[in-house]
Amino acid sequence: MTKQSIPAWLKRNTGWGGPYEKLVEAAQLHAKTGDHPQIAFEGTTLEMVTAIYLEHAKKVGAFDGLYCTWRHVADKMVASLKLQPEDVLLIPGLGLGALYDAARRVQPQLRIVSVECQNWLVQVAEAVGIPITKGDFLNGLNLPLQINKVLCNPPMGKLWGFSKVEGEFLERIAERTIVGNRVAVLLPGEPGYWWDKLPNKYAWLRNAYDIKEAELTQNAAAPKSITCTRYLLERV
Numbered sequence: 002m003t004k005q006s007i008p009a010w011l012k013r014n015t016g017w018g019g020p021y022e023k024l025v026e027a028a029q030l031h032a033k034t035g036d037h038p039q040i041a042f043e044g045t046t047l048e049m050v051t052a053i054y055l056e057h058a059k060k061v062g063a064f065d066g067l068y069c070t071w072r073h074v075a076d077k078m079v080a081s082l083k084l085q086p087e088d089v090l091l092i093p094g095l096g097l098g099a100l101y102d103a104a105r106r107v108q109p110q111l112r113i114v115s116v117e118c119q120n121w122l123v124q125v126a127e128a129v130g131i132p133i134t135k136g137d138f139l140n141g142l143n144l145p146l147q148i149n150k151v152l153c154n155p156p157m158g159k160l161w162g163f164s165k166v167e168g169e170f171l172e173r174i175a176e177r178t179i180v181g182n183r184v185a186v187l188l189p190g191e192p193g194y195w196w197d198k199l200p201n202k203y204a205w206l207r208n209a210y211d212i213k214e215a216e217l218t219q220n221a222a223a224p225k226s227i228t229c230t231r232y233l234l235e236r237v
């Protein structure tokens with residue numbers, strides 16, 4: 002069978018609700034053999050799904066806050082955590098797994114607790130064998146393990162009825178961590194900006210975390226990149 006380019010495949014496989022169901026099928030098919038019979042692509046299943054999603058998002062924008070972290074940023078965030086084999090890492094908002102892959106590259110045996118709320122992303126994770134906790138991280142989810150490090154590119158800005166959804170993520174992370182635990186996180190704006198502009202509701206977060214590193218990170222995520230800072234935080 003002749004293979005198609007990603008844009009050509011998308012044209013044939015985008016229904017009213019988008020290509021998400023077809024993307025799950027494509028992931029399941031690719032994961033079985035490391036190849037897709039109709040899509041010309043070289044790379045892992047997650048890389049293929051990411052490439053298709055980003056092609057689709059060029060036209061319609063991000064879907065429910067799914068901004069894919071670029072590999073160079075993911076690698077830097079992981080390096081800052083200095084992961085040890087005995088660590089238990091939490092990744093809230095797994096998405097298409099860029100942070101998960103970056104952590105695995107450094108510590109292949111690491112125990113990782115990944116959380117995701119979008120059903121199609123959960124199905125993609127399952128297709129490639131990533132253990133996943135399905136549900137809303139902002140709503141009292143039970144995690145299977147006690148974690149001690151966190152890696153997170155949260156959704157940002159107005160989403161799910163919150164004016165700063167990333168603040169909600171940092172609150173839930175603070176509740177699940179103890180003194181000394183480390184959190185590598187992307188937040189909007191230049192270094193320090195996010196913390197200076199915090200509404201009163203989130204002001205307590207300034208005392209919950211000590212900022213160990215803050216680095217301006219251009220082009221942090223796709224489809225639409227906003228200026229972000231990569232922070233390494235320590236729970237205090």
Ligand SMILES: C[S@@+](CC[C@H](N)C(=O)[O-])C[C@H]1O[C@@H](n2cnc3c(N)ncnc32)[C@H](O)[C@@H]1O
Nearest residue numbers: 068069070094096097098099117118137138156
């Ligand atoms: C900015 S994206 C991060 C994507 C990921 N780093 C990647 O490279 O694909 C945020 C992710 O968090 C997920 N998310 C948003 N709100 C969530 C919630 N309340 N509970 C669990 N996951 C959530 C979104 O579906 C999305 O996959």
